[in-house]
Amino acid sequence: MAGMNDIKARIKSVESTMQITKAMELVATSKLRRAKETVERTRPFYQILGKAIDSISSLSKEENNTWFENSDSSKTLFVVFAGDRGLAGGYNANIFKLVEKLSVNKDAIWLPIGKKALEYSKHRNYNIYSELFAEAADQSVGPILSLGKIITDGFKNGEFGEVILVFTEFVSMMTQRAVYETLLPLEKPATSQVDKFETDFNPTEMLDQIVPEYVGGILYSALCESLASESGARRMAMNSANKNAEEIIDTLMLHYNRVRQAAITQEITEIVSGAEAL
Numbered sequence: 001m002a003g004m005n006d007i008k009a010r011i012k013s014v015e016s017t018m019q020i021t022k023a024m025e026l027v028a029t030s031k032l033r034r035a036k037e038t039v040e041r042t043r044p045f046y047q048i049l050g051k052a053i054d055s056i057s058s059l060s061k062e063e064n065n066t067w068f069e070n071s072d073s074s075k076t077l078f079v080v081f082a083g084d085r086g087l088a089g090g091y092n093a094n095i096f097k098l099v100e101k102l103s104v105n106k107d108a109i110w111l112p113i114g115k116k117a118l119e120y121s122k123h124r125n126y127n128i129y130s131e132l133f134a135e136a137a138d139q140s141v142g143p144i145l146s147l148g149k150i151i152t153d154g155f156k157n158g159e160f161g162e163v164i165l166v167f168t169e170f171v172s173m174m175t176q177r178a179v180y181e182t183l184l185p186l187e188k189p190a191t192s193q194v195d196k197f198e199t200d201f202n203p204t205e206m207l208d209q210i211v212p213e214y215v216g217g218i219l220y221s222a223l224c225e226s227l228a229s230e231s232g233a234r235r236m237a238m239n240s241a242n243k244n245a246e247e248i249i250d251t252l253m254l255h256y257n258r259v260r261q262a263a264i265t266q267e268i269t270e271i272v273s274g275a276e277a278l
Contacts, residue, residue: 003259004256004259004260004263007252007255007256007259008256010252011249011252011253011256014245014248014249014252015245015249017245018241018242018245018246018249021238021241021242021245022238022242024087024234024238025234025235025238025239025242028231028232028234028235028238029231029235031227031231032173032228032231032232032235035170035224035227035228035231036170036173036228038224038227038228039170039221039224039225039228042217042220042221042224043221045217045220045221049210049213049214049217050214052210053186053207053210053211053214065204065207066156067184067185067186067207067211068185068186068187068188069185070161070162070185071155071158071160071161072158072161073158073159073160073161074107074161075107075108075109075159075160075161075162076103076106076107076108076109076160076161076162076163076164077109077111077129077151077154077155077159077160077162077163077164078099078102078103078108078109078110078111078164078166079111079113079151079163079164079165079166079183079219079222080095080096080099080110080111080112080113080114080117080121080166080167081095081113081114081117081136081165081166081167081168081222081223081226082095082096082112082113082114082115082116082117082120082136082226083114083115083116083136083226083230084114084115084116084135084136084137085115085116086116087234087237087238088230088233088234088237089233089234089236089237089240090233091168091176091229091230091233091234092114092116092117092120094168094178095117095166095167095168095178096117096120097178098166098178098179098180099166102164102166102180108126108127109127109128109129109160110126110127110128110129111128111129111130111133111151112128112131112133112134113133113134113136113139113223113226114134114135114136114226115134115135115136118131118134129154130150133147136223136226136227136230137227139223141220144216144219144220144223145212145213145216145217145220146216147216147219148212148213148214148215148216148217148218148219149212149216151163151183151184151215151219152184152211152212152215153212155184155185162182162184162185163182163183163184163215164180164181164182164183165180165181165182165183165218165219165222166178166179166180167179167180167222167223167225167226168225168226168229168230168233169225169229170225170228170229170232172232173232173235174232174236176229176232176233181218181222183215183218183219184215186211
């Protein structure tokens, strides 16, 4: 009977854990639905600004423009989007593996966005540019656009010669992919792919006004992609945990029934033996 009690306690423990993972799966599903809609709304913003920058840059008569050339600094700023919590499968680990791969032989500076990114960079004593954006879930359009301005000012002032954005791209509810993108310097567009237009404004001054907004737009889009990806990854992880818990409960129930049957058989044998002895 002691064995049966132990199995019962184990089943109750797994059932209690499964209730938590089911609740977390429901929460992640709810967040994922909203985050997916936000991603779809934000994607066109930086795409349109990117085309505008390409068109304006084609008007500039300057051979070397600040935004299209590496500065004298050898430092590379890595803007890393990760999660604020764990229990999301390989979501955070995949991002950190990608950053480690990209930062080989580079004088890297980390700008972590998300508690896990900050903890990771602090634990390894990496050079951290700022801790002001540590919680990814608390960021909104305003702070992210301000971050874009901070980054572009730092690039223009020569604090770093390259800015690389690392985040998780939301492909579908089942698929999330760790990717990177070079934010600065901007890539010069091919002349044949640029929409021509005329303007009386100075192209260089126009770029100085638009590029910070463009960088901020990309950062906000990356934030939305990352939040959606985190919810998707956590939903998949909790769904997998639920399935594993169900399998464990089924196995424990089978074992419990076997132990119970053995106990009943033993009692019957003892009763029969006692009756024969009389």
